[in-house]
Amino acid sequence: MxxxxxxxxxxxxxxxxxxxxxxxxxxxxxxxxxxxxxxxxxxxxxxxxxxxxxxxxxxxxxxxxxxxxxxxxxxxxxxxxxxxxxSSPLGRGFRINGANGPVALLGGGIGVAPLKVLSRRLDALSVPHDVFLGFADARYAAVAGEFPGAKVATVDGSAGVQGTVLDAAPDLTRYTAVYACGPNPMLAAVKRAAGEDAFCQLSVEERMGCGNGSCNGCVVPVRDGGYVRSCIEGPVFDAEALAW
Amino acid sequence: MVVRERLAGEKLAVELCGIALETPLIPASGTLSKEALGEVGSVYGAILPKTTTPRARAGNPPPRIAETPAGMVNSIGLQNPGVEKFLEGLDAFDLGVPIFVSVAGDTVDEFVALCGRLAGDPRIAAVELNLSCPNVEHGGLTFCAGPASAREVIEACRDALSSKPLFAKLTNEGVVANAIAAEEAGADALTVINTIPALTIDASAQTILVRGGLSGPAIKPVALRAVYDVSRAVNIPVIASGGVSTGTDVAEFMLAGATAVQVGTASFVREPEEILSEFSEYLDRMGTTASELTGAL
Missing domain, CATH: 2.40.30.10 (Translation factors)
Incomplete structure (x- = not known):
């Protein structure tokens, strides 16, 4: 590398x-x-x-x-x-579909990270989007200030609504696309909430060894059976491709 | 190809079982993906893709890797698409240098079938037997758990491979006795060593993180000892593997007796080209060549 x-x-x-x-x-x-x-x-x-x-x-x-x-x-x-x-930029990023929106961006904890640059891209494409962020507590939720208009939830209720990011979000099926990043259980919940027919893309968090596909350490289970590498085939996956 | 022009020449060339290698570096099996081939230029004297098995293997569920000081523990489980798909995609690994293929099976018969499948493929210069996998017919002990076990599978594969060179990859435990048996069984070269059995535990979660094999600079002194001891016990070439991460490491392994040197885990954290450059500078500094180093101690 x-x-x-x-x-x-x-x-x-x-x-x-x-x-x-x-x-x-x-x-x-x-x-x-x-x-x-x-x-x-x-x-x-x-x-x-x-x-x-x-x-x-x-x-x-x-x-x-x-x-x-x-x-x-x-x-x-x-x-x-x-x-x-x-390193140089690695992996597959979010795919912007052709729809005009509105689209939903959901982040859990440090999963907020890729949403800023995604929001910038959506702005450039004039795609309206809503941002929903969930955190453990108000200290972490401070980063929501970087996302004007974002709806916030905290587990302890110290900022925004009390609960998870999905408690801050309305019915996700109303959006033409759903993008999310966070811990796997949150992503699985977002996938369910978005519905089976949704255009839903999830950025997974995995420990990595190499970042270039060589070590096969960062795999996630896929619906078709077996595992794929989050550093090469991801870290952003179509929700329907993932086994959870 | 700029790298090759700059670094090539007599100085770095070695010969391994009659195969001319422009440099003594080879990727260790399972550490160089097709996607990363573009990064390695022509640093390697031969290419060695990830171990292939008779049928596709999904591999182990995550977590598969855990970082340790100066290394990592992995338990990948030989994830691979199976030998037929592997051969369909083999051309992608053609960088204009010899291709060595690592194979593993659950039984001696599977090893033999794989070797038979590869024997006639002109793209493959040599086959490396990954003997660290469990032999299901021997209660899950590895194929190199002892000299008798190693001898049985190597003899059978030697026949199946016809004239193609056979490398036997051995683990550290019992390596000298296994090396002698492997040579007697007809191995043309020995790859020494594989990862070392290791365990990582997450104390706060009170769970096992990864039970697998340790690799990286942490195991280099162990591998160096194994290469040194094996080189003195056999008359066939030794390919060093285990924690190689600098040009000086390459020199040390060759001084200990290695003819070629595999780079694995270190390629995750630096460019193999840097290792070769350091080794080249070492040779210049010492006024010697790669082939002269082998066994100079």
Whole structure:
């Protein structure tokens, strides 16, 4: 896997999440991800692997990643020096269908990450869209401020309505497309709520080893049997293709 | 092809069982996808795709990987589309260098059938037997659980492969005795070693994360010892595998006796081209060549 050294232009802490920006003028599709790490191998043996992050935003010149500190890899990125290493954009992103909307965007926790750049793309295509975000509590929900008009739910009720992201969302069957990112149980619930005939695309969160399809570590079960890699065949899947 | 022009030449070339390799590096089985081929340029002296089996295997349910210090534990379960689909797609792996094919079966007969299927395919330069999988006829012990077991499957495959070179991939446990048996059974080269049995536990969830094989720089000293010991015990070439992640690692394995060196897990975190460049610089610095290094210790 090829990594590029990039300078962190800006770092921001939004509620429970960290946002880092770096210059990237190559193309990025909403829903694609990058593998990122603090320093050049073989300098660091622990953590050994890079971490996958969906792109949060990209304006053509500056890309950003939003993440939650969950372990050593993310903790080091959180207080990294001004340079990190990133892969090129990887994976299959969201497919925008031909409908005019309105479409629904749903994020659970750090699953909010790819919705910003997707929202930007939908704006560019003049597709009206509603954003629904669910979090554990108000601290994490602070990132909803980056999504004007978003409806928010928190598990503990400390911000927005009390409950999950689906408690903040109306009947999803009224939308011409549904896009979601979050933990697998949330995605399964969104898939059910969207209905069988929906154009529904889900971005899965999986641990990854390589990011380029080689290690077969990041698989998800598919309806046709067996497993496919979220780094190559995903991370965005048609809901109907997934076995859950 | 720029890389090849820049790095090629006598200096990096080695010969393995009569097969000329432009560099001593080979991808370890299961660590180079079709999708990642574009990244490797012509760094490798041969290409070795993921292990193929008689029928398609779905592989193990996730979680399949867990990171550890200087490595990772994996339990993929030989996910692959089966040998017929594999052969249909084999041309994608043609980078203009020899193709080695890794095979695994549940029984000796399955190994033999696979070797018979591959023996006549001119695209395949050699076959590597993945002997770390369970033999269902022997209570699930691996095919390299002991010399008798290794000898049985290698002898049978040797016949089935006709003149095509046979590599036997051995695990670390009992590696010297198995290597001697493999040589006697007709193996043309030995790949040493496979991943090392390992376990990761999530203490906060009080669950097993992954029970599988450890790979990465963490196992390099173990692999180096195995390559060194095996090289002294047999007269056939040894292909090193286990934690190779720098050009210096490549040099160390060749000094220990390896003729070629597989790069696996390290390719997830850096470009194999960097490893080859480092190795090339090492050779320049030392005023030697790859083939001169083999067994120089």
């Amino acid at each position: 090829k990594f590029h050294g990039v300078k962190i232009e800006d770092r921001e802490w939004i509620g429970g999440y960290t946002l880092i920006r770096y210059r990237w003028d190559g193309a990025i599709e909403p829903g694609q991800f990058a593998m990122a790490r603090v320093a050049g191998y073989p300098v660091t043996f622990d953590p050994f692997l890079a971490r996958p992050f969906s792109f949060y935003d990209h304006d053509g010149e500056t890309a950003s990643l939003l993440f939650e500190v969950r372990g050593r890899g993310t903790a080091l990125l959180d207080d990294a020096p001004d340079r990190i290493e990133v």
